[in-house]
Amino acid sequence: METVATAVEREPRTYLNVDHTLKSWLLTEDHKRIGILYLIVITIFFAIGGLFAALIRIELTTPAGDLVESSVYNRLFTGHGIIMVFFFLIPSIPASLGNFLIPLMIGAKDVAFPKLNLLSWYLYVIGGSMALTAIIYGGIDTGWTFYVPFSTGYASGMVMLTLVGIFINGFSSILTGLNFMVTIHRMRAPGMTWFRLPLFIWSLYSTSLIQVLATPVVAVTLLLAALERGLHIGIFDPALGGDPVLFQHLFWFYSHPAVYIMILPAMGVTSEIISTFSKKEPFGYSFIALSSLAIAVFGFIVWGHHLFVSSQSVYAGMVFSILSYLVAIPSAIKVFNWVSTMYKGSVELTTPMLYGIGFIGLFTIGGLTGLFLASMGMDVHLTDTYFVIAHFHYIMVGGAIMGFMGGLHFWWPKITGKLYSETWARLSAIIIFLGFNLTFFPQFILGYMGMPRRYHVYAPEFQVFNVLSSAGASVLGLGYALPLVYFLWSIFFGKKAPANPWGATGLEWQIQSPPLPENFEITPVITEAPYHYAPSEEVVHVG
Amino acid sequence: MASHSVTLRHHFENAEQQKDASTIGMWMFLVTEIMFFGGLFMAYIAYRGAYPEAFAAGSEKLNIVYGTINTLVLICSSLTMAMAVHSAAVGKKKMIVLFLILTLILGGVFLGIKAVEYHDKYVGHEIPGVNFHPEIDGHPNVAVQNVSLYFALYFGMTGLHAMHMIVGVGMISFLIFKASRGAYTAEWHTPVELFGLYWHFVDIVWIFLFPLLYLIDLHQGR
Numbered sequence: 062m063e064t065v066a067t068a069v070e071r072e073p074r075t076y077l078n079v080d081h082t083l084k085s086w087l088l089t090e091d092h093k094r095i096g097i098l099y100l101i102v103i104t105i106f107f108a109i110g111g112l113f114a115a116l117i118r119i120e121l122t123t124p125a126g127d128l129v130e131s132s133v134y135n136r137l138f139t140g141h142g143i144i145m146v147f148f149f150l151i152p153s154i155p156a157s158l159g160n161f162l163i164p165l166m167i168g169a170k171d172v173a174f175p176k177l178n179l180l181s182w183y184l185y186v187i188g189g190s191m192a193l194t195a196i197i198y199g200g201i202d203t204g205w206t207f208y209v210p211f212s213t214g215y216a217s218g219m220v221m222l223t224l225v226g227i228f229i230n231g232f233s234s235i236l237t238g239l240n241f242m243v244t245i246h247r248m249r250a251p252g253m254t255w256f257r258l259p260l261f262i263w264s265l266y267s268t269s270l271i272q273v274l275a276t277p278v279v280a281v282t283l284l285l286a287a288l289e290r291g292l293h294i295g296i297f298d299p300a301l302g303g304d305p306v307l308f309q310h311l312f313w314f315y316s317h318p319a320v321y322i323m324i325l326p327a328m329g330v331t332s333e334i335i336s337t338f339s340k341k342e343p344f345g346y347s348f349i350a351l352s353s354l355a356i357a358v359f360g361f362i363v364w365g366h367h368l369f370v371s372s373q374s375v376y377a378g379m380v381f382s383i384l385s386y387l388v389a390i391p392s393a394i395k396v397f398n399w400v401s402t403m404y405k406g407s408v409e410l411t412t413p414m415l416y417g418i419g420f421i422g423l424f425t426i427g428g429l430t431g432l433f434l435a436s437m438g439m440d441v442h443l444t445d446t447y448f449v450i451a452h453f454h455y456i457m458v459g460g461a462i463m464g465f466m467g468g469l470h471f472w473w474p475k476i477t478g479k480l481y482s483e484t485w486a487r488l489s490a491i492i493i494f495l496g497f498n499l500t501f502f503p504q505f506i507l508g509y510m511g512m513p514r515r516y517h518v519y520a521p522e523f524q525v526f527n528v529l530s531s532a533g534a535s536v537l538g539l540g541y542a543l544p545l546v547y548f549l550w551s552i553f554f555g556k557k558a559p560a561n562p563w564g565a566t567g568l569e570w571q572i573q574s575p576p577l578p579e580n581f582e583i584t585p586v587i588t589e590a591p592y593h594y595a596p597s598e599e600v601v602h603v604g
Numbered sequence: 605m606a607s608h609s610v611t612l613r614h615h616f617e618n619a620e621q622q623k624d625a626s627t628i629g630m631w632m633f634l635v636t637e638i639m640f641f642g643g644l645f646m647a648y649i650a651y652r653g654a655y656p657e658a659f660a661a662g663s664e665k666l667n668i669v670y671g672t673i674n675t676l677v678l679i680c681s682s683l684t685m686a687m688a689v690h691s692a693a694v695g696k697k698k699m700i701v702l703f704l705i706l707t708l709i710l711g712g713v714f715l716g717i718k719a720v721e722y723h724d725k726y727v728g729h730e731i732p733g734v735n736f737h738p739e740i741d742g743h744p745n746v747a748v749q750n751v752s753l754y755f756a757l758y759f760g761m762t763g764l765h766a767m768h769m770i771v772g773v774g775m776i777s778f779l780i781f782k783a784s785r786g787a788y789t790a791e792w793h794t795p796v797e798l799f800g801l802y803w804h805f806v807d808i809v810w811i812f813l814f815p816l817l818y819l820i821d822l823h824q825g826r
């Protein structure tokens with residue numbers, strides 16, 4: 062595509078410079094701009110959720126409850142959980158990077174329903190604002206899980222408003238998933254067969270499947286909880302014959318798969334990064350692709366591992382325990398395949414690659430400690446301790462956020478057309494990795510020693526590890542602050558990014574950076590697999 | 605590709621792709637709806653299993669005549685809706701409007717009868733909450749609060765269903781407006797077709813709700 066090379070010098074038309082007005086952003090139907098709208102709001106929520114986390118870690122530096130009272134502490138961890146889970150992690154990679162990349166990767170002009178895509182963003186913003194309002198004015202002390210009958214009968218604060226906010230946000234998630242699935246089914250370019258799809262697309266397809274099938278269930282569950290709180294219909298109230306455990310079943314029917322909404326896209330990002338920077342096609346492409354689907358499907362039948370101590374029958378517990386072990390198989394397939402991809406590849410330790418490798422290590426630890434919790438006997442000892450906290454932070458922060466950061470660094474030149482400082486970026490990747498481990502590894506030990514979660518006063522013998530954890534959190538905070546600075550710097554002062562700075566073979570790298578508003582000058586025709594490093598350095602010809 | 609009177613949205617390659625995408629999208633939306641109602645059906649299964657007699661006692665308080673009429677009304681409305689889609693497919697523009705109006709009327713009749721039923725429940729103190737005092741003297745072994753669970757599910761499930769009907773009535777009014785201006789042709793009538801899918805789905809939900817809520821233990825001659 063020679064025309065692009067010459068056009069670069071003369072400020073080519075891009076999706077960013079076609080129109081600069083605020084209206085052109087707020088009413089845009091361009092999937093790339095909507096991706097950026099998401100990115101901005103997600104970042105804000107991440108910062109607020111992080112602020113709550115910082116206050117929690119400061120409080121826990123000493124065994125006494127000296128910074129905040131217990132009622133405020135309850136509001137801190139609840140706010141942290143709700144914001145991070147529902148308003149940061151769930152939309153993070155799919156809604157921002159996924160929105161930006163799906164049409165580019167499959168050779169489409171846009172997603173199937175652009176107006177619906179914009180509506181999803183507004184629903185997200187409305188739901189998020191409602192929850193944020195509730196958290197700031199009065200707060201909520203139920204924990205992010207809203208367990209009944211506490212949340213419906215006894216909890217103070219604006220539980221109702223939060224539930225409605227999450228309910229609305231749920232529809233944003235459902236509609237995004239629906240949009241992506243239809244897009245991947247019907248908008249692929251000629252020749253883009255299912256097994257020529259990039260692995261990131263496979264992971265997002267699996268993610269969307271969960272969003273579409275699981276989110277409605279949590280929506281109706283939270284609606285029932287809201288009705289119970291508002292009208293005392295008795296559906297979850299044991300005094301009226303209702304069963305609180307039913308809430309837990311329905312809640313985890315969504316919220317276990319929700320973890321895969323967070324981790325699957327990160328796995329997809331990692332697959333792209335590992336292949337690109339090993340200059341090798343992914344080892345066992347179809348295994349990685351289909352293991353994403355397998356994780357999505359298995360994810361629906363393991364929720365009972367959250368109810369081992371909630372009066373669930375021991376036989377049900379055994380079945381859920383075994384099924385939970387099964388999830389380890391497709392997860393391990395991915396880890397083995399990533400490592401095999403790097404084996405004898407020409408590995409280049411760029412920033413995205415550092416995040417990719419970091420992801421593999423942290424996800425493995427998070428996954429393996431998940432097996433501890435899936436075994437019933439062990440879980441009885443570890444339930445509601447810091448072991449659980451450490452485990453799911455290894456998955457959600459060590460896994461999902463590392464994937465998000467990796468993806469952001471990988472596609473930043475494509476999104477903005479600018480290069481960031483590789484030195485600073487590598488430094489921050491290393492700081493994040495070290496800070497993360499220092500924050501959360503001590504929590505495994507704390508949990509094993511028996512420190513319970515959700516208390517702000519603890520026994521003095523736990524202090525050493527808590528201080529280590531809080532120290533790690535400040536390192537981690539620094540690590541997250543750096544990208545904010547150098548990314549913003551790159552937008553204004555960064556060098557112009559070429560179309561393909563990494564020498565990658567994916568379709569999105571064969572078009573200009575930043576892309577045209579309509580993505581492709583003419584619809585590309587795909588003739589080979591997305592990864593073709595080994596046999597030749599050929600490039601897909603587009604346009 | 606033959607030229608159509610439709611506006612092909614810019615991001616689609618051709619009209620066929622556009623129609624395919626919309627159709628799959630609607631089917632997926634209906635799947636999410638099944639999951640949405642599914643949570644309530646799960647609650648129903650759990651509580652009917654736990655309190656079978658209370659559910660029977662609650663079910664007895666419903667008016668089977670109203671329920672049966674409403675079932676027939678909805679089945680007829682599905683027929684008229686199918687006729688509307690068919691008329692669209694063969695390009696009979698006036699018939700589309702006629703059948704859509706018939707469907708709208710039947711939907712309205714359903715909602716009207718439902719409103720009467722809800723009013724009866726209100727009068728009979730059968731709405732869960734502070735004023736819940738249903739007449740269940742025939743069931744000495746049944747606890748009132750368990751009957752309240754039945755009615756909570758009754759209002760939850762039929763209420764959610766009725767909301768879907770109301771949304772449907774709103775959409776159908778829009779379709780009638782467009783159809784009366786001749787917007788739908790044999791080549792392009794996707795909105796009518798997709799709305800048909802939605803309407804049939806809402807009907808099918810009622811087909812499940814009717815026996816589950818109205819006909820409990822009827823065979824035992826209550």
Ligand SMILES: [Cu+2]
Nearest residue numbers: 317364366367
């Ligand atoms: Cu789980």
